[in-house]
Amino acid sequence: MMNLTLKIWRQKNADDKGKIVDYPVSGISPDMSFLEMLDVLNQELIEKGEEPVAFDHDCREGICGTCSLYINGRAHGPQTHITACQLHMRSFNDGDTIYIEPWRANAFPVIKDLIVDRSAFDRIQQAGGFISVNTSGNTQDANAIPIEKEHADKAFDAATCIGCGACVASCKNSSAMLFVSAKVSQFALLPQGQVEATDRVLNMVKQMDAEGFGNCTNTGACEVECPKGISLENIARMNREYLAASLKG
Numbered sequence: 001m002m003n004l005t006l007k008i009w010r011q012k013n014a015d016d017k018g019k020i021v022d023y024p025v026s027g028i029s030p031d032m033s034f035l036e037m038l039d040v041l042n043q044e045l046i047e048k049g050e051e052p053v054a055f056d057h058d059c060r061e062g063i064c065g066t067c068s069l070y071i072n073g074r075a076h077g078p079q080t081h082i083t084a085c086q087l088h089m090r091s092f093n094d095g096d097t098i099y100i101e102p103w104r105a106n107a108f109p110v111i112k113d114l115i116v117d118r119s120a121f122d123r124i125q126q127a128g129g130f131i132s133v134n135t136s137g138n139t140q141d142a143n144a145i146p147i148e149k150e151h152a153d154k155a156f157d158a159a160t161c162i163g164c165g166a167c168v169a170s171c172k173n174s175s176a177m178l179f180v181s182a183k184v185s186q187f188a189l190l191p192q193g194q195v196e197a198t199d200r201v202l203n204m205v206k207q208m209d210a211e212g213f214g215n216c217t218n219t220g221a222c223e224v225e226c227p228k229g230i231s232l233e234n235i236a237r238m239n240r241e242y243l244a245a246s247l248k249g
């Protein structure tokens with residue numbers, strides 16, 4: 001069993017200044033997930049009549065993208081290619097001090113404690129992250145359209161983006177390019193995505209800029225910290241798509 005000191009960002013609401021508060025926790029099993037460890041702390045706080053620490057979570061299996069925790073200065077903690085909910089306490093040592101903070105980006109304002117508002121990502125998706133399909137009864141079976149294996153694989157890889165925002169949180173410019181490029185690439189590589197390709201990339205990039213995300217300066221921290229291993233290759237593809245769309249427009 002492990003004894004730890006947690007240094008957690010507490011912030012009552014968006015207007016509160018916020019501060020780091022120390023919490024000792026004991027009896028933590030190395031087999032617990034990071035979120036289960038926070039559950040133990042919150043149970044203790046509730047029993048003491050104190051306000052539990054607010055943090056986002058849903059699936060707890062690496063697919064929903066909500067568990068946005070900055071742990072010891074890294075998005076999703078010290079392991080690569082996993083989300084905070086998949087992180088286990090065996091990645092830490094007895095006696096460790098662990099800093100736990102929310103994503104830091106102007107476009108992701110803190111709602112409370114460790115929860116940030118990531119609705120900017122929803123608005124970018126709504127600007128173009130979809131295809132329009134004729135559902136009048138004569139819709140072609142998607143499997144009837146042959147797609148090169150290489151393109152299908154790359155589109156699938158792009159589609160594994162879970163919209164967690166770790167790319168933004170780990171970028172010194174708070175750029176959302178990796179996220180947006182994954183969403184653009186997912187369709188740009190498939191014939192089904194061609195009809196709206198021009199509007200899609202222009203509208204999604206416009207919305208990304210309107211939300212206040214920073215520019216990409218090719219540092220690559222996003223690719224390193226992305227739990228799904230989304231490649232920088234997608235950013236290069238989005239830039240090509242954007243240039244082609246601008247010339248057409």
Ligand code: SF4
Pocket residue numbers: 160161162163164165166167168178179182222225226227228229230
């Ligand atoms: S690109 Fe990676 S880090 Fe960024 S939102 Fe998608 S899954 Fe998360």
Ligand code: FES
Pocket residue numbers: 056057058059060061062063064065066067083084085086
């Ligand atoms: S809680 Fe769903 S990805 Fe972590």
